[in-house]
C-alpha cells in the first residue's frame with residue numbers, strides 16, 4: 010500500500026463537468042494508465058481516491074488536490090507520468106508526492122480557498138469612481154453578518170456569508186472589477202464566491218452583471234497561524 | 247461559421263448540463279479541415295446522453311475518421327434551453343469537434359432510432375441553417391442522409407431527406423462518401439478553390455443524387471412517385487428516374503469478424519445512458535417474435551468469434567478505462583459460446599474491479615446461472631420478457647417461452663438471492679382477449695409468490711419486488727404484424743386500468759406506457775409521405791423531443807394533422823389488407839413479403855415458427871436474397887457447398 014497526493018488544474022470547457030464526473034474521469038484515467046489503484050471493500054468496489062474540495066461547476070481551478078491509494082509500492086514520478094499521459098483536454102497534473110498512509114484526509118486539512126474575480130458592475134448601479142466603489146465595499150464590510158439565502162432543492166437555507174470571508178481585494182476601473190476573494194472552508198460552512206458577490210450587492214449596493222462574471226479558484230490552502238500553506242507541504246496536522 | 251471558445255463559454259454558462267456541448271472528450275477526433283475531401287456530421291436527433299450511448303455512432307465515427315480524406319464530427323439535438331439560447335443569439339447549431347455550423351459540412355447524416363425524434367431532426371436542420379425541405383436545397387447546402395431502423399419506413403421523412411441508407415452503415419457509408427468526394431472534387435476543379443459555406447459544394451445536386459441512387463442500398467425518395475386511390479390507400483410507387491431501382495435492397499455486413507469495430511470509442515465527460523464498454527457479440531436475432539422489427543430487419547444472425555471479442559475487450563479497456571463491459575446484442579443469451587466468453591472475461595477482469603454485464607437474457611435457468619456468475623455479490627435485478635400472458639397469445643406472437651420457463655427461471659433467481667425481477671409485457675397485441683390480461687396478472691402474481699416463498703425460506707434478504715412494465719403494441723414496417731391495426735386508445739386505457747386493478751399488490755410495481763405516445767408512434771411507423779407536411783406543421787407549432795414526457799404535445803400533433811387534412815387513425819388503427827400496396831413496399835429488407843404473409847397467417851392460426859438456427863431454414867429469404875451463409879449453432883454453415891444460384 011502507498012498513498013499519493015496529486016496537484017492538478019482544471020481549465021477550459023472541462024470546468025463545466027460536475028465533481029462526480031470528474032472523479033469518474035480520474036478513475037478511468039488511472040485504469041487506462043494501469044495503475045494498481047486500491048479498491049474499497051464491498052459489492053460496489055470503488056477506487057480509493059479522495060478529493061480536497063468540490064469545485065463548483067463552471068469554475069476553473071489552478072491548484073486542486075486529490076489523494077490516491079495504490080496497493081503496491083510505486084515511484085511518485087511514475088504515477089505522475091502515467092496519469093499525465095491519460096489526462097483529457099483541460100486537466101493537467103502538476104505534482105505528485107508520496108504521503109504517509111495515515112496522513113489526515115485532504116478534506117480535513119484544507120480550510121481556505123482563494124478565488125480570482127473578473128466582473129462588471131451594472132450601469133444602473135451608478136458607480137462612477139473607484140472611491141465610490143471602495144466606499145460601498147467598506148459599507149458592506151462594516152456589517153457583522155451577511156445573511157444570504159442559499160437556494161437548495163430541499164428547502165432554502167439562510168447562511169452568514171460574512172463568517173466565511175477571510176479577505177477581499179477588488180479594484181474598480183470604469184465599470185470593470187478585478188481582484189481576489191479569500192474564503193474559509195469548514196465542515197459546517199463553505200461559502201461560495203458568488204454568495205460573497207450577492208452579499209456585496211445586498212449590503213453594499215453594488216449590482217453585478219452576473220453573466221459577465223468570471224471566477225476561478227486560484228488555490229486551496231491550509232491556513233495555519235495566519236499563513237496560507239499548500240496541502241502539498243503540510244501533510245500532517 | 248465557427249463558434250469561438252468565448253461564445254461557447256457564454257452559451258455554456260446559460261444552459262443546464264453544459265457538458266453536453268463542450269466536445270473535447272477522450273478519443274474524440276478533430277481533424278484539420280483544409281486537408282479533407284468530404285466532411286460529414288453525424289447528427290443524432292436526441293440529446294447527447296442518449297446519442298452517445300448509441301453503438302452505431304461509435305462504429306461509424308471510428309470508421310470514417312480512419313480514412314485520411316474524410317472526417318466525421320458529431321452533433322446532437324440541443325436541449326430546449328440551448329435551442330432558446332442559439333435562437334436568441336442567432337448562432338447556428340454546431341458540431342462538437344470543430345464547433346462549425348451544420349451547413350459547413352458536405353454531408354449531414356441522421357440516424358433514425360425512434361419515430362418520435364423526427365421533429366428534432368427537422369429542428370436540427372433548421373438550427374443548422376440548412377433548408378428543411380430537400381427540394382429547397384441548393385448546391386451550397388449539405389447532402390442530408392438518414393439511416394438506421396427508421397429508414398425501413400422512411401416515407402414520413404421523404405420531404406426532408408435527400409437519400410436514405412438501408413442497412414448496415416459500415417457497409418455502405420464509405421461508398422457514399424467516395425461518390426460525394428468525386429462531386430466535390432469536380433466543383434473544386436472548376437472554381438480553382440475549395441468551397442466555403444456559402445459557395446457550391448457540389449457541381450450539381452441532381453447529378454449527385456443520380457450517382458448515389460446507383461449505390462446498392464441507397465434510396466433517393468424524390469426519384470419515386472407515389473399515387474393514391476380514392477380511399478386514401480396507395481395505388482402505386484414507381485421510380486421516375488431511370489437510375490432508380492425498382493426495389494432498394496438492404497446492405498449487410500457478411501462477416502462480423504472482419505467488419506470494422508472501434509476499439510478507441512469516445513469516452514464522454516459527463517455520464518451518459520450507457521456509460522460502459524459496449525461489446526457487440528452478435529448482430530441480428532432470428533427468434534422471430536412477430537411484432538419485432540429488429541428481429542426482421544437485422545437478419546441473419548452473425549456472431550463474432552470469442553477470439554475477436556477477447557482481443558477487442560482488451561483494447562477497449564486500455565483505451566477507455568471503463569469499469570464495465572456490457573455484452574450487447576438483441577438477445578445475448580443466444581450467443582453460441584456465451585459461457586466460454588463470460589468465463590474468459592471474468593477470469594481476466596473481475597480482480598481488477600471491472601464488471602461484466604448481460605443486458606438481454608433469455609428466460610431460462612441457464613441465463614440465471616450466467617447472471618449469477620457475472621453479478622456475484624451485487625444483484626442488480628433481472629429482467630425477463632414473456633411479452634404476453636397466455637400460451638395461446640405467446641404462440642400468436644411467436645414468443646417461444648412457456649409459463650414453466652418463466653417460473654423455473656424466476657424461482658432460480660430468487661433462490662440465488664435476487665430480490666427484484668422485472669417483467670416486460672405488451673398489450674393490444676393481435677387477437678388479445680381478456681383471458682390474456684388475466685394470464686398476465688396471474689404470471690406476475692405467481693412470480694411474486696415465488697419470491698415470497700424464497701424469502702420465507704431465508705434465501706432472499708431484501709423485500710421482494712416485481713416490476714411489471716407494460717407497453718402498447720405498435721405495428722412496425724417489415725414485420726408479420728405490419729398489417730395489424732393498433733387498438734384505439736380508449737380500449738388500451740380500459741386494459742391498462744384492468745391491469746392496474748389486478749396488479750394491486752405491495753410486492754408489484756406496475757408501469758404502463760402513455761397510449762397517446764404509442765398512438766403517434768404508430769402513425770409515423772406506418773405513415774406515408776403525405777405525413778411530411780404534418781410533421782413540418784407539428785414542428786412549426788413547437789413540437790420537439792416528443793419522446794420525452796415533459797415535452798410531448800399530442801394536441802399540437804392533432805392540430806397539425808387536421809390542418810393538412812389527414813386522419814391519424816387511418817395510419818394507426820386500420821387493419822391493412824394483405825393485397826394493399828404498403829408505403830415501404832419498394833424497400834427490401836431481405837425478408838420476403840411471402841414469408842411475412844405466411845407468418846401473419848400462422849399467427850392467426852396460432853402456429854409457431856422456430857428459430858431457424860435451431861429448427862432448420864424457415865425460408866424467410868434473407869440469406870438467399872442478400873447472398874449470405876447462415877452459421878448454425880455449432881459452427882455448421884447452412885447451404886454450404888450449394889451455389890447461390892441453386893439456392894434461389
Ligand code: SF4
Nearest residue numbers: 531533535538541576
Ligand atoms: S427475441 Fe424476439 S423480441 Fe427479442 S430481438 Fe429477437 S425477435 Fe425481437
